[in-house]
Amino acid sequence: MIKFEHTLFALPFAFLGAVLAANGLPNGWQILWITVAMFGARSAAMTFNRIIDRKFDAENPRTANRELPSGKLSISFAWAFFFASVMLFLLASYSLNWLTFVLSPVALSSILGYSYAKRFTSFAHLILGWSLAISPTAAWIAVRGAIDSPVPLLLSLLVMMWTAGFDVLYACQDFEFDKKAGLRSIPARFGIKNSLRIARIFHAQGFFVLILLYIFTDLGSLALVGVFTVGALMIYQHTLVKADDLSRMNAAFFTTNAFVSVILFLTFGGAVFLGKMF
Numbered sequence: 001m002i003k004f005e006h007t008l009f010a011l012p013f014a015f016l017g018a019v020l021a022a023n024g025l026p027n028g029w030q031i032l033w034i035t036v037a038m039f040g041a042r043s044a045a046m047t048f049n050r051i052i053d054r055k056f057d058a059e060n061p062r063t064a065n066r067e068l069p070s071g072k073l074s075i076s077f078a079w080a081f082f083f084a085s086v087m088l089f090l091l092a093s094y095s096l097n098w099l100t101f102v103l104s105p106v107a108l109s110s111i112l113g114y115s116y117a118k119r120f121t122s123f124a125h126l127i128l129g130w131s132l133a134i135s136p137t138a139a140w141i142a143v144r145g146a147i148d149s150p151v152p153l154l155l156s157l158l159v160m161m162w163t164a165g166f167d168v169l170y171a172c173q174d175f176e177f178d179k180k181a182g183l184r185s186i187p188a189r190f191g192i193k194n195s196l197r198i199a200r201i202f203h204a205q206g207f208f209v210l211i212l213l214y215i216f217t218d219l220g221s222l223a224l225v226g227v228f229t230v231g232a233l234m235i236y237q238h239t240l241v242k243a244d245d246l247s248r249m250n251a252a253f254f255t256t257n258a259f260v261s262v263i264l265f266l267t268f269g270g271a272v273f274l275g276k277m278f
Contacts, residue, residue, distance in 0.1 A: 015265055037100075089108065
């Protein structure tokens with residue numbers, strides 16, 4: 001029901017936010033509870049989405065074989081897993097510091113509210129982007145107990161625009177179904193060709209923010225390698241998807257995007273540790 005590769009979208013960004021906040025390695029307690037919080041939040045959000053969307057998933061040929069509509073897992077199990085994940089997330093938030101616990105309902109309402117977004121707005125992709133974008137700033141707060149720098153906000157804005165861009169691409173697969181089912185998305189509203197252009201705009205905005213992040217962090221050549229590599233991956237992703245050929249969508253969505261967060265964590269995070277060594 002929850003794919004491991006989905007974890008690679010947000011978890012490295014949370015770790016990067018924590019490393020930047022600590023200007024090195026956070027303490028073991030912080031690493032533990034940030035990881036637990038991410039696991040709980042991710043599991044709660046995806047389980048809730050599967051529960052809420054199970055009727056639409058059953059009607060959509062692309063998603064009909066998912067665990068809930070196909071009957072591989074029961075709805076009662078899904079609800080139990082959801083509530084357990086929420087409690088785990090709240091426990092982790094409480095265990096980090098007071099501000100993370102106070103703000104945890106904001107994060108929780110954001111990641112759960114996304115499941116309803118396609119019923120009300122074509123720009124649900126930005127809401128998904130916001131949901132993932134919470135993670136690096138939340139991790140910064142988990143380490144420092146405050147937002148005392150533009151760095152985590154820039155990192156979060158990058159995640160938001162990057163996520164919105166690839167989610168628009170992914171939603172092109174459901175263009176016909178979304179229109180038929182009355183669900184709202186950028187492809188359903190603007191068509192596939194225009195949606196590919198909008199996705200490029202979102203990713204261009206994300207790359208611009210990445211440059212600002214590099215300038216603000218001033219982390220040197222290794223971080224610059226990350227900037228150019230991610231820019232190349234964003235461009236490559238758009239070469240895989242054509243308005244009349246979406247057959248390589250999974251390569252663009254899962255493989256390419258999984259690399260983005262890991263590369264930025266290794267390059268920007270690695271630059272932090274190199275800076276402390278020399």
